[in-house]
Amino acid sequence: MFVYADNAATTKMSRVAIEAMVPYFESVYGNPSSLHSVGQEAKEALEDARARVAKVLGCEPREVYFTSGGSEADNQAIISAARLGARKGKKHIISTAFEHHAVLHTLKKLEKEGFQVTLLDVREGHNVTAQQVEDAIREDTCLVTCMYANNEIGSVLPIAEIGAVCKAKGVLFHTDAVQAVGHLKIDVKEQNIDMLSLSGHKFHGPKGVGALYCRRGIALTNVIEGGAQERGKRAGTENIPGIMGMVAALEDACEHMEETMAKVKAMRDRLIDGLSQIPHCALNGDPKNRLPGNVSFCFEGIEGESLLLLLDMKGVQASSGSACTSGSLDPSHVLLAIGRVHDVAHGSLRLSLSEYNTEEEVDHILTVVPQVVAYLRGISPVWRDLQNGKREYIL
DSSP, X not given: OOEEOBTTTOOOOXXXXXXXXXXXXXXXXXXXXXXXXXXXXXXXHHHHHHHHHHHHHTSOGGGEEEESSHHHHHHHHHHHHHHHHHHTTOOEEEEETTOOHHHHHHHHHHHTTTOEEEEEOXXXXXXXXXXXXXXXXXXXXXXXXXOSBOTTTOBBOOHHHHXXXXXXXXXXXXXXXXXXXXXXXXXXTTTTOSEEEEEGGGTTSOSSOEEEEEOTTOOOOOSSOSSOTGGGTSOSOOOHHHHHHHHHHHHHHHHTHHHHHHHHHHHHHHHHHHHTTSSSEEEOSOSSSBOTTEEEEEETTSOHHHHHHHHHHTTEEOBSSOGGGTXXXXXXXXXXXXXXXXXXXTTEEEEEOOTTOOHHHHHHHHHHHHHHHHHHHHTOHHHHHHHXXXXXXXX
8 A cells, every 4th residue: 555644754745736727838838027918917817816725815916926936935925024123123033943944044143143043942841832933022022933833743832822922022923834834724904914824835836836924014025036026026937837826726725615624634633643652752843732744653662764765665754854854864953843852753654635535545654654653663672672671761
C-alpha cells in the first residue's frame, strides 16, 4: 500500500486547481501589464483572483499582493514592518522560538542591522499565550510576528487574542498562516491581523505561488525591484496560471472545510491514540489546539532518518519535520524549542494528513510504524543500554 502522509510539506494538486490553470496556459496567456486586449484579458483574470482571495480572508482586494510563496511573503511583511518601526526609533520585534526559518532567518538578518528580537518560550504546552506577547511588548516594539500554526508539531496559536493585544498596544501584527489557510477559518479583520502570508501548495494548489495580505495604510518595502507589478510593491510578471490554480484550490478548500476537517481530524485522532501505545514515546505539539491533520511523535532510542527510510520501504511517505530543512542532520529547532533533548529530538516522526487519505491507510500506518520502531530499537545500542539500566529513560 502507498500512503502519502507528508501533506505539511506539500499537497497533491487538486483536479479543481489543475483545470482552473489550463485556460491560462492555452488561451488567456497574455502579460497583464500589456495594454492590448490579450494582456487586458489576463489583467481581468488577475484582478478577479485578487478579489476572490480577499473574500476568503475577509479583506479588501487592494490589500492582497501575489508572491512566489510563503517565504517571500514572510520576508516582505517583516522587513516592511521593521523599516516602518526604524523610522520611528522602534527596533524591537517579538516572535516565537518555533517559527519557520523564513521568519527566523529574516529576524537574524535584522538583528545584524541593530534590531532586537525577543523569541517567546514555547515549552509550556508547546504553544504561546497572548499574555506572553503582552508581557514582551515594549515602548520600542514595532512588530509581533507569530505563526498561525506550527508546521512541524501542529500547535495552533491563539491568533485572535494575540491580534487583540497588538491592536490595543498599537503594534503591527503579522502571522505566517501557510499551514492554516485552507484548513482553518480565518478573518483578518475580526482577528486584528495586519499582515498574513499564505502559500498555494499547502492546500492542493500549485507550488511557486502565494500571497501577502497587508492592511491598507501599511507601507510595504520592496524586496524585489523591477517593474510596477502588484501596485509597484512586487516586481515581476505575475504567474497567472499559478494564481488561478491557487485561488480555485483555496475556494474549494474553504467551501468543503467543515466536512473535510471533520474527516481529517478523526483520522488524526486515531493515529495519535494508536501510536501513543508505543512505549517510551511522546506526542509533540499542543494536544488540544492542533492542526486537523498533524501527528508528531518522538520515539526514544531510534534515529528519525532510519525510521523514515524504512517506512518509505513499507509504502509510508512521512517526515521528521520541516521539508525545508530535511537535508540537515541537526535535530529540529522546533523540537528543541519545546524542550526535547537532542537524543529524543533525533527520533521524531511527523505524519500530516489530508482529505485524500483513507481509513485503510491509517490502518496501514498503525501497523507498520510500531513494527519499524521495534525493529530499530532491536538493533540500537542506545536502546540496549536503556533496557539494561546503563542509561535512564527520558520519555
